[in-house]
Amino acid sequence: MTIVSDRAFSVSRLPGFATIAVTVLVMLYLPIVLLVLFAFNAGPSPAIWEGFSLHWFPRAWANEQVKEATIRSLVIATSAAIISTSVAVLAALGTTRRRKSPGQTFVYLMINQPLMVPEIVTAVALLILFGFIKVATGYQGLGYLILAHSAFCIPFAYLPIRARLEGMDITLEIAAADLYATPWQAFRHVTLPMLMPAVAAGFMLAFITSLDDVIISLFVKSAGQDTLPTYMLGQIRRNMTVEVNAISTLLIGLTVILLTAFFLLTRERNRPQK
Amino acid sequence: MSSAIAIETRRALKEYGTGSHAVRALDGVCVRIDKGEFFTLLGPSGCGKTTLLRLIAGFETPTSGQILLHGKNITTVPPNLRPVNTVFQSYALFPHLTVADNIAFSLRMLGRSRSDVLQTVERMLSLVRLESFASRKPQQLSGGQQQRVALARALAPEPKVLLLDEPLSALDLKLRKEMQRELKRLQTETGITFIFVTHDQEEALTMSDRIAVMRSGKILQVGAPREIYNHPVDRFVADFIGETNFLSGRVEGDKIRLSSGELVAAETEGHSGSVTLAVRPEQVGICPAGTSDSLTAEIVDTVYFGTDTHCHLSLADETELVARLQSPPSGNIGLSRGEKVGIKFNPGAVQVLNE
Ligand SMILES: Nc1ncnc2c1ncn2[C@@H]1O[C@H](COP(=O)(O)OP(=O)(O)O)[C@@H](O)[C@H]1O
Ligand SMILES: [Mg+2]
Numbered sequence: 001m002t003i004v005s006d007r008a009f010s011v012s013r014l015p016g017f018a019t020i021a022v023t024v025l026v027m028l029y030l031p032i033v034l035l036v037l038f039a040f041n042a043g044p045s046p047a048i049w050e051g052f053s054l055h056w057f058p059r060a061w062a063n064e065q066v067k068e069a070t071i072r073s074l075v076i077a078t079s080a081a082i083i084s085t086s087v088a089v090l091a092a093l094g095t096t097r098r099r100k101s102p103g104q105t106f107v108y109l110m111i112n113q114p115l116m117v118p119e120i121v122t123a124v125a126l127l128i129l130f131g132f133i134k135v136a137t138g139y140q141g142l143g144y145l146i147l148a149h150s151a152f153c154i155p156f157a158y159l160p161i162r163a164r165l166e167g168m169d170i171t172l173e174i175a176a177a178d179l180y181a182t183p184w185q186a187f188r189h190v191t192l193p194m195l196m197p198a199v200a201a202g203f204m205l206a207f208i209t210s211l212d213d214v215i216i217s218l219f220v221k222s223a224g225q226d227t228l229p230t231y232m233l234g235q236i237r238r239n240m241t242v243e244v245n246a247i248s249t250l251l252i253g254l255t256v257i258l259l260t261a262f263f264l265l266t267r268e269r270n271r272p273q274k
Numbered sequence: 275m276s277s278a279i280a281i282e283t284r285r286a287l288k289e290y291g292t293g294s295h296a297v298r299a300l301d302g303v304c305v306r307i308d309k310g311e312f313f314t315l316l317g318p319s320g321c322g323k324t325t326l327l328r329l330i331a332g333f334e335t336p337t338s339g340q341i342l343l344h345g346k347n348i349t350t351v352p353p354n355l356r357p358v359n360t361v362f363q364s365y366a367l368f369p370h371l372t373v374a375d376n377i378a379f380s381l382r383m384l385g386r387s388r389s390d391v392l393q394t395v396e397r398m399l400s401l402v403r404l405e406s407f408a409s410r411k412p413q414q415l416s417g418g419q420q421q422r423v424a425l426a427r428a429l430a431p432e433p434k435v436l437l438l439d440e441p442l443s444a445l446d447l448k449l450r451k452e453m454q455r456e457l458k459r460l461q462t463e464t465g466i467t468f469i470f471v472t473h474d475q476e477e478a479l480t481m482s483d484r485i486a487v488m489r490s491g492k493i494l495q496v497g498a499p500r501e502i503y504n505h506p507v508d509r510f511v512a513d514f515i516g517e518t519n520f521l522s523g524r525v526e527g528d529k530i531r532l533s534s535g536e537l538v539a540a541e542t543e544g545h546s547g548s549v550t551l552a553v554r555p556e557q558v559g560i561c562p563a564g565t566s567d568s569l570t571a572e573i574v575d576t577v578y579f580g581t582d583t584h585c586h587l588s589l590a591d592e593t594e595l596v597a598r599l600q601s602p603p604s605g606n607i608g609l610s611r612g613e614k615v616g617i618k619f620n621p622g623a624v625q626v627l628n629e
Contacts, residue, residue, distance in 0.1 A: 174333055175366040177353045179380035180431065189379070193370045 036252065039245035046240050056246040066247065069231040076142065076227060077210040080149035081157070085203045087150070088157035089195070093187075096165040097173075112159075114152040122152065123219035130220060140222050148220045149210040156209045157202035160266055164198035165191075197265040204258045204265075211251070277345050280435050280467040281307040281330055286339035288325050288491075299325040301491035302339065307435075307469060308484075309344075312461050314470045316478040317488030318514070323471045326488075327437045330469065332356045344434060354383075359428035361438045365420050367412035373423050374399070374408040380431040398426040401460065418449045425460065435467045442477065454481055475515045479503065487511050503554075509627050512552040519558065519595045521551040530626065534591040536569050540624040550627045557623035558597035560585065560609070561616045568616030571595065573609050583607050587617060 011017060039057075043050030060066050091111050095104060114122060130144045172194070176186035192199075214229045221230065228251070232244050288300040300322045307313045315323045328334045329341055332353035340349045348356055359380070367376050377398050381391045399405045402422040412420055421441060428436055438457075442450045458481055461468045472478050478485050479499045486496045487510075495507045506512035509520065521538075523530040525546050529537045532551075540551065561568050571587040574594070578601065585597040585607070597617065599607055609615065 169364070169366070171362055171364055171366040172368060174353075175360070175362060175368075176379070176383075178331060178333075178358075178360045179427070180354045180383040181379075182354055182383075185383055189383075190368060 083150040084153035153206035314482035555598035
């Protein structure tokens with residue numbers, strides 16, 4: 001990865017590189033650009049431009065269904081992010097701060113299972129499981145969605161936290177114990193503060209992942225429990241309106257902010273710590 | 275009843291790993307370290323110095339054997355309940371805390387009162403002369419300053435024993451000399467027992483009250499620096515501490531017959547058969563050839579070192595020997611290559627080591 005090898009071989013010098021790069025960028029971002037652009041359309045169509053206007057944003061918010069779905073989505077995403085990040089911290093401590101054992105790869109696979117099993121399989125499995133519980137307990141609330149989201153968000157919270165723990169000098173924790181900290185105090189006053197950027201990063205990744213989920217939400221939700229994505233899906237099936245563009249634009253804005261924060265937080269990790 | 279012993283290890287044995295992969299890092303170490311002593315563990319890399327410190331600090335438990343602190347068995351007591359603190363080789367300062375908070379850490383963990391913490395931190399800062407750095411983060415300090423924070427942090431709770439694992443090895447020569455004096459001053463001022471680890475024999479000789487020389491998980495010799503330097507128990511110790519000439523010979527009454535055939539006076543009591551003689555280069559004197567009781571040698575080379583001149587000699591059977599002579603004002607000791615001379619060893623300077 002040195003400058004010398006860059007000079008000797010560079011992908012960007014290959015013929016056609018520029019064309020391919022531009023095509024990929026256009027394919028990735030043109031739809032998003034159009035979507036955002038038409039959120040500011042004065043007319044009712046997401047395809048025919050009739051001039052600039054902001055009126056779709058207040059109109060979307062005035063829609064009771066949108067408001068409810070938004071609040072529901074935020075409640076689920078926040079709860080799921082809190083639960084999955086807490087579990088991820090414990091799992092990361094368990095897999096990095098204990099003696100290496102043969103079972104560790106298995107544990108690692110178990111934690112990251114949601115990344116590998118097709119989402120639709122998880123969705124059906126949860127549907128069946130929750131079906132049993134619903135019959136047995138009669139409980140119909142948001143708990144199922146929160147639990148399901150928490151489960152598939154764990155690996156997203158786990159990976160940055162584990163990476164940070166692995167890069168952390170274990171001598172610091174030994175030093176804390178040497179200076180009379182109990183194991184809990186050592187975690188509370190040394191490990192956790194140094195882990196905080198990764199915890200925040202993991203929290204945000206989990207939050208975005210939950211906010212964005214469609215498949216599992218569709219399978220698990222009870223009647224009248226639309227999240228923002230499932231509501232939008234329902235809307236599009238009926239007739240496309242600019243309202244969906246407006247909501248999406250806000251979601252994109254939120255995602256960009258959170259991802260920027262994630263990037264800044266994880267970049268901190270690579271700074272030399274002496 | 276208060277005894278004078280701070281730390282005692284009884285047949286401390288430590289193995290890493292199990293079965294056929296087991297590495298024996300410590301092999302039944304027995305040592306007693308007095309209260310208020312500056313005690314040094316000296317030995318080559320991998321001889322078990324760090325392992326012994328980790329057992330005393332409580333980061334590891336011995337595979338067998340016991341560790342006693344002020345007469346109390348602490349073998350299985352966890353580190354946070356031992357009044358023993360460590361200065362780590364890498365300093366291990368908390369990067370998210372200021373210098374003052376680093377020093378206050380142990381006091382807060384012990385639940386000391388706010389005013390007590392403030393006072394102690396101030397006292398520690400002045401002890402290591404870092405008063406004006408209290409609110410800096412460790413990353414904003416030089417290596418020597420970080421070292422002093424690590425010392426202050428470990429001394430703040432007034433441990434019964436302070437463990438220092440090669441604390442000076444990361445510093446450059448000039449700073450190292452300065453910190454050696456600083457450490458010595460801190461130890462005298464606080465009266466705390468210091469257990470200091472180094473692989474640098476000169477550092478050990480200049481700083482310690484007593485030295486334990488280690489090799490392959492065992493302590494070979496414990497003694498005051500002079501004692502270890504002048505009366506090493508075996509060839510390894512003699513070789514590891516300072517420069518030494520080794521000559522082989524056989525005991526003949528109260529004399530030793532060298533392999534060159536000549537006789538040398540030595541303290542032979544308790545020795546017999548084949549032995550090795552150890553003589554420090556500064557104990558070798560040069561006299562005119564044929565002087566009575568001198569060995570015959572030939573000058574191989576002379577090397578000028580400023581205050582000293584090293585004179586490489588060869589005995590009749592080609593055994594090589596170095597004499598360290600004080601350079602005369604002219605700088606020229608007046609000996610030239612190939613010249614025949616006599617050599618004499620200072621009385622009492624010849625150590626007899628069993629093979
Ligand atoms: N955690 C460990 N696992 C396995 N072997 C170890 C471990 N720590 C030390 N050792 C081995 O124990 C021996 C003594 O090591 P150490 O106490 O660190 O020596 P020193 O500090 O004198 O250099 C060495 O052979 C080393 O390889
Ligand atoms: Mg070591």
